[in-house]
Amino acid sequence: MTAVVTPEAAPSALVPSRRRPPWVRPVLAALLVATAALYLWGLGASGWANAFYSAAAQAGSLSWKALFFGSSDAANGITVDKTPAALWVMSLSARLFGVSSWSVLVPQALMGVGSTWLMYATVRRTSGSAAGLIAGAVLTLTPAAALIFRFNNPDALLVLLLVAAAYCTVRAIEKAGPKWLVLAGTAVGFGFLAKMLQATLVLPAFALAYLVAARTSLGKRLLHLLAGLAAVVVSAGWYLAVVALWPAADRPYIGGSQNNSLLELTLGYNGFGRITGDETGSVGGGSVGGPGGGSGGGWGSTGLFRLFGSEMAGGIAWLLPAAVLAFGAGVWFTRRAPRTDPGRGALLIWGGWLVITAAVFSFMGGIIHPYYTIALAPAIAALVGTAVVQLWRLRTDPVAAGLLSGGLALTTVTTFVLLRQEPSWQPWLAPCMLVAGLCSAVGLFFVNQFNRAFARSLAVAGMVTLLAGTGAYSVATAATPHTGAIPSAGPASGRNFGGMGGGMRGGPGGGGPAGGLLGTTLPGSNLTALLKAGADGYTWVAATVGSNNAAGYQLGSGQPVLAVGGFNGTDPYPTLEQFEQWVRNGTIHYFLGDGMTMPGGRSSGSDLAQQIADWVADHYEPTTVDGVVVYDLTR
Known part of the structure; x- marks a missing residue:
């Protein structure tokens, strides 16, 4: 939730100050160092990780044309089935430091550190330094983040760019001018060059937040939004135009398309086909499920609770119920706020991001993998970080105290259920978390009855309980080598689908020991x-x-x-x-x-x-x- 303040009034005690207390910088530094340690520690154990992208990075390190187009090989036969922005980063790193698993994977880890810092900086502007630090910690300790920021799929760059776009949107609302909106649009456009149309899922939330909260006339707000949209089109469209105009005989074939067309790839296999399930060239998949939880064919069941299913939950569900509760609480507490309340603007950014992206992931009938859920992590982190701090400030209000206590209890139960899905991993953790979490939740409900020292101790215990489950699972994820096309968060390396070393033997129609469709094996x-x-x-x-x-x-x-x-x-x-x-x-x-x-x-x-x-x-x-x-x- 967010603070309520009128634009004319002087800041109240509930409105976060932009002035950073002296303890913030060392805590932020510690958070970033811990994030770097988590994402870099033992990174080489995953080898080439997703060899599909590692090979393309190798090709880009040898050929500038391969780098530009995202070719699978340096001879420029065919491209990967994505736009190549993430490969640009990996290929340049390989050119500078040589081709190795470290030169491919370290940039992803650094993107994770950058995302955590941007998360703090964005939330701090509307909810204060403490909220920003909690949001940054939640993002770092989300298992899907601990997976992807140690892996070389395009999602790492996508998340970094979308958090940067959110920061620019917050600044745009503050300034009520087009400059920051253009920067936000540019970040989303380059996010498109990382993972195509998925980057655009945040645009409705960003546009609504600016349209509602910017302090200028409606006409200017609409014009500014058009400028931001133009920035998206230009920063994404220039590459589409270059590829379309480049003679097909002088460039690689566009992988994933049936007509050698990047636009077809954008709108089809990697676009609306992901929603409908009609993906020409796809292997597997199936029909679209209904709202109540229908079949998603080879990509799992669709429906409202898809993100809590066994395929998705371990990576993202730990704080998802608390984030939904935080969004609802924010809507309630800002119901009488003026239109231009910056807290409401932030609420629309993060809440809209969460609702739209979660809805698409829950009901899409095409290809979807569990690691996609990292796209939800920034929104969850911001909502939880903001709610914890604001509800703590309002703890004398019984409703706020109940929400604070209820959010912790809800997270505790969610954590218990998720940990029970891994009965062979740290079996003592689930019951300990349940007892500690529920006790802390009860204490937080009555926190206003205690002296300051004891209240602060309860707050610390509550924070530890809030992050312990997702944190432990993230550390286990980081400690597990992940390879292949479809990595999964969690402690069990055997859950990787299509890792290095799989495959079948045979002739041209039946193969050799190379890993097959989703896995890779290095030759002898x-x-x-x-x-x-x-x-x-x-x-x-x-x-x-x-x-x-x-x-x-x-x-x-x-x-x-x-x-x-x-x-x-x-x-x-x-x-x-x-x-x-x-x-x-x-x-x-x-x-x-x-x-x-x-x-x-x-x-x-x-x-x-x-x-x-x-x-x-x-x-x-x-x-x-x-x-x-x-x-x-x-x-």
Whole structure:
């Protein structure tokens, strides 16, 4: 909740001061150091993490064109299935420090530290330093954040840019001018270049907050919002325009699309297809569920409680009920506030962010993975941090004391339920948390009856209880190596889906020990030596079906490997005729067994990859090297 103040009145005791007490700086420094330690500690244990993006970063470190387009390989055959802003960061790091798991993963950890600092800075402006520090701590100790800020998926950059956009929106409301709105729009636009349309989910909340709370006329507010929208379009659209105008023959194929179009990828496979479930080229998935909790096919059940299901809950649900309660309390306590109350503006930013993003994640029928929920973490952190401090200031009010106590009790019960889902991990923690949390909640309800020293002790105990469950789970997440395309928060490394080392063996239609659709295995020493031998004489040292398979061979050999069919093996690239011509020209040295596994089966897309694999099997003799089926295309 937020403080209520009229614009004409002098600040009351309930309105946070912008002046920082002397204890704030050292506490903030300690928070940032602890965040860095959590996100950097043992980072190398995850190896290449998501090898799909690591291989693209390697390609970008060797070729500026590959860096610009986000190509999977330095020979610029096909791109990853996202816009490449996150790859720009990783590729530049690899250029500066060499290609290694650390040069790929450390930028993500630093983005996490930056997100925590921006979280503090944003919440502080409307709710005070204490609220900002709590919000920063909540963000740091969200398990989905501890997962993604130690991983190399695009979500880390997305979160950093969206928190920066929220900060700019708060400043825009303060100044009632277009400059900060343009900066907010620019941050969202570059968020689009990290993860496409997901970045735009926050725009309705930001626009509503400015429209309601900015201290200027309605006409100027609308004009300022148009300027902010123009900034979004320009900062995102320039890249779409460049790719569209660039001759297709002189750039890589746009991975994830069926027509070599970035706009199609934006609106289809990575756009509205995620909502409807109609994703051409997707593998798995299923029908859209109804509001009551219908089937989401291969992507889990949809409905109001999806975020509390086993797939999602461990990463984000710990403080989600408390954040919803905080939002409701904020709406109630600001119901009589003037239009321009800055606290209400902040409430609309964070509450709107939470409601819209949670609703989309709960009911979308297309591809969704548990780690997507990191996009909810900033909103939860801001709402909880603000509510804790403001309710504490209002604790003489029985309603505020009840909400403070009830929020802690609700979090305690949620924590107990979530910890019980991991019965083999720290089994003592759940009952201890339940007892301590409920006792602290009762004490907080009567906190106004105690002296100041005891009241402060209760407040500290309440904060420890509030963060203990999510904090312990975050530390366990950081201590667990995560690899593959779909990492999950939590202590059990076996929950990773598609990690390094999975896969099946066989010929072009059935693979080799490379990890298949979602996993990657590095080649053995003999195969690595084979791929490196004479590599300078070929555009691609090898081709294989699927990007994760290609990534393993490419990272192991350091040479370009063509991902036939893109990520899922369902992209119509290359055509059989193109492939045959490249073979005749001596462009590709080897074809490697693809190791593809298709959970849920192909739902749509091209079968050109299968045609190519069959053609290779019909025309070339296989050999086996380190368990991988190898076809020498030069014989």
